[in-house]
Amino acid sequence: MKDVAQRAGVAVSSVSRVLSGNPDVSPVMRNRVMDAVAALGYEKDLIAQGMRSGATSSVGFMAVDIANPIIAAASAGAIRELRNNGYSLLISSSDGSTELDADYIRSFQLRRVEGLLLSVADEEDVRTLDALEQFTAALVFMDRAFPRNIKASAVVYDHRSGMAAAVDHLLDLGHRKLALINGAPRVRPARERANAVRQAIRRVKEATVVVRGGSYSASHGYDACKTLMGSASPPTAIIVGGNQILQGVMAALVELGLKVPDDVSLVTLDNVPLAEFISPSLACVTRDPVNMGTLGAELVLELINGGTPRTVELPTTFVRGESCAAPRG
Amino acid sequence: MKDVAQRAGVAVSSVSRVLSGNPDVSPVMRNRVMDAVAALGYEKDLIAQGMRSGATSSVGFMAVDIANPIIAAASAGAIRELRNNGYSLLISSSDGSTELDADYIRSFQLRRVEGLLLSVADEEDVRTLDALEQFTAALVFMDRAFPRNIKASAVVYDHRSGMAAAVDHLLDLGHRKLALINGAPRVRPARERANAVRQAIRRVKEATVVVRGGSYSASHGYDACKTLMGSASPPTAIIVGGNQILQGVMAALVELGLKVPDDVSLVTLDNVPLAEFISPSLACVTRDPVNMGTLGAELVLELINGGTPRTVELPTTFVRGESCAAPRG
DNA sequence: CTGAAAGCGCTTACAG
DNA sequence: CTGAAAGCGCTTACAG
Numbered sequence: 001m002k003d004v005a006q007r008a009g010v011a012v013s014s015v016s017r018v019l020s021g022n023p024d025v026s027p028v029m030r031n032r033v034m035d036a037v038a039a040l041g042y043e044k045d046l047i048a049q050g051m052r053s054g055a056t057s058s059v060g061f062m063a064v065d066i067a068n069p070i071i072a073a074a075s076a077g078a079i080r081e082l083r084n085n086g087y088s089l090l091i092s093s094s095d096g097s098t099e100l101d102a103d104y105i106r107s108f109q110l111r112r113v114e115g116l117l118l119s120v121a122d123e124e125d126v127r128t129l130d131a132l133e134q135f136t137a138a139l140v141f142m143d144r145a146f147p148r149n150i151k152a153s154a155v156v157y158d159h160r161s162g163m164a165a166a167v168d169h170l171l172d173l174g175h176r177k178l179a180l181i182n183g184a185p186r187v188r189p190a191r192e193r194a195n196a197v198r199q200a201i202r203r204v205k206e207a208t209v210v211v212r213g214g215s216y217s218a219s220h221g222y223d224a225c226k227t228l229m230g231s232a233s234p235p236t237a238i239i240v241g242g243n244q245i246l247q248g249v250m251a252a253l254v255e256l257g258l259k260v261p262d263d264v265s266l267v268t269l270d271n272v273p274l275a276e277f278i279s280p281s282l283a284c285v286t287r288d289p290v291n292m293g294t295l296g297a298e299l300v301l302e303l304i305n306g307g308t309p310r311t312v313e314l315p316t317t318f319v320r321g322e323s324c325a326a327p328r329g
Numbered sequence: 330m331k332d333v334a335q336r337a338g339v340a341v342s343s344v345s346r347v348l349s350g351n352p353d354v355s356p357v358m359r360n361r362v363m364d365a366v367a368a369l370g371y372e373k374d375l376i377a378q379g380m381r382s383g384a385t386s387s388v389g390f391m392a393v394d395i396a397n398p399i400i401a402a403a404s405a406g407a408i409r410e411l412r413n414n415g416y417s418l419l420i421s422s423s424d425g426s427t428e429l430d431a432d433y434i435r436s437f438q439l440r441r442v443e444g445l446l447l448s449v450a451d452e453e454d455v456r457t458l459d460a461l462e463q464f465t466a467a468l469v470f471m472d473r474a475f476p477r478n479i480k481a482s483a484v485v486y487d488h489r490s491g492m493a494a495a496v497d498h499l500l501d502l503g504h505r506k507l508a509l510i511n512g513a514p515r516v517r518p519a520r521e522r523a524n525a526v527r528q529a530i531r532r533v534k535e536a537t538v539v540v541r542g543g544s545y546s547a548s549h550g551y552d553a554c555k556t557l558m559g560s561a562s563p564p565t566a567i568i569v570g571g572n573q574i575l576q577g578v579m580a581a582l583v584e585l586g587l588k589v590p591d592d593v594s595l596v597t598l599d600n601v602p603l604a605e606f607i608s609p610s611l612a613c614v615t616r617d618p619v620n621m622g623t624l625g626a627e628l629v630l631e632l633i634n635g636g637t638p639r640t641v642e643l644p645t646t647f648v649r650g651e652s653c654a655a656p657r658g
Numbered sequence: 659c660t661g662a663a664a665g666c667g668c669t670t671a672c673a674g
Numbered sequence: 675c676t677g678a679a680a681g682c683g684c685t686t687a688c689a690g
Contacts, residue, residue: 001683011661016685026659046439048683051380052666058419058440066408067619072401079395079422083429088440090387091420093408100412110375111387111417243602250606273572277579278606290396330667340677345669355675377667381682 008036058088060108062118066093070289077293085301098125105131115300122186138303140296145188153299154311155292162285162316163196166267170237171204173326178209179235181224183216183242193241221248229256236327237265261325280322287316337365387417389437391447395422399618406622427454434460444629451515467632469625474517482628483640484621489525491614491645495596496529499566502655507538508564510553512545512571522570550577565656566594590654609651616645
């Protein structure tokens, strides 16, 4: 910038004014500066800018597992939207550790991000909440609930409608004993799914549902499925609350020699690649993950530019498949 | 830091020395400073530190599509390794645009990252290469070739061994007309796969292979598969060079009413989730993507700490599956 | 409309 | 071993 000023024969403060779009500059000055900028191929040092003005043009992204396809898609959406607005994305992956969540929030603060998109591993973790209360930049939760005292925007999925449609379909087929093999109830999506299923089941008096919460892991799916199907009164339909969980459920069903949908109907979550080549085709509740990232980025930019916090809801959709059929008998 | 100095009754320069682990500090000084740090919960401002010393403790990650499972897994590995060393990751996703590649490289430079892990979209793009020559921080290529004049480390896959094993298997089964539906030849992995297949085929004199390069997209897979199978002398076995491509190939085969492996054998790339429930099971060439990220991070840290550039090779493995059988006839 | 000066929060020679 | 001072590359009141 000093070089630019020298070449243009003006003061650095004038160069700064031109480059930051200050309206109080003469056209002559602007031209001379822009010529020098072009000649030198100059670009502003973002660290120095961030240091002085606080405008680091960076946003943080915090999720449990960046390798999870839903999260990866959301991050891609966020990157695109932020890039179009001159912002960069600092990314983290807590691997489910609540300590890392809290650490990352503080670390993002120390890097002076202007905003943070986050999916915490545990909505009630004290250290995480402490760190969030100290956090001063813009905050946008991705499909998470958060305490009233925290000022933040949010983008959430309407898990209820998708789940209700799935349950309705199963009830219509004649199922009366359902099971939901669910993720951790300490985060919003799992809670919403459980509530939705419990509520939707009420339409039919004699229908029951057992909800088994646990981690978002194959082993949880495996164990829960074995326990459920081995019980005195096994479910005739299983709703699976996560991709990882599904792996375990499928493995357990194979081991038990149970056929889908002959022995048990199955509803899964989110499309998996090549799902159309799995036989039977899998009924599932889907959503648009890229959009979550794009919207999250829009909301965080809105807050950075002085907007007021708001929550946006995204739909989920139930898609029928051969994995759901009338129960035997 | 001023507050810490005041509370400890020492100069800020001394606080700085203590916190940066300078050995020339008395134990008394160290204790007083650390007490004040603990009492105030002080942590260093990373922007200011980066501004002054250039040590931003940040690394960039640039790939074509962060939502691609292979890339997402690699980024997760890199994040973990970098986090353990006090580094943060700035992430980008060029969506295959070579202009964005060049822009991102410059942008990372302006953010003064200490290093960059990258998979460029086009190894020969002039703007990208220009940007790379200007780049002054540590550089680690992920499965990409790069010109001699660029000093960089690299982590690459040994695609040849996996591909050769796949071809050997197909030849052993009796296949003589193979096809490789490949990705873009402007990046290393596609080139390596093509070379490996062409070389491995030589073992059997009358064996031939046709290689169809293109984009890493479903539409390329679909078009190439339709063309190949509709030709006068269609292949009896297809090797698919990418996940996205596979989607299109599978769709085309379904449309053509061709059964795997009865009508054509199939070898795919990388495990897909729930692959074990796809019938027939898919033979594939696999690799460990997380490890690519972990190693990439190790190499970049090595360079940052003054190490010399080096290249590490990671294996690929051929896994048999029901999708490969003897050709009809 | 423009320039000189102060300062963002650190680090690092330089004295002592 | 410790402190006072300069400076990293910007931005922003403050004069003029």
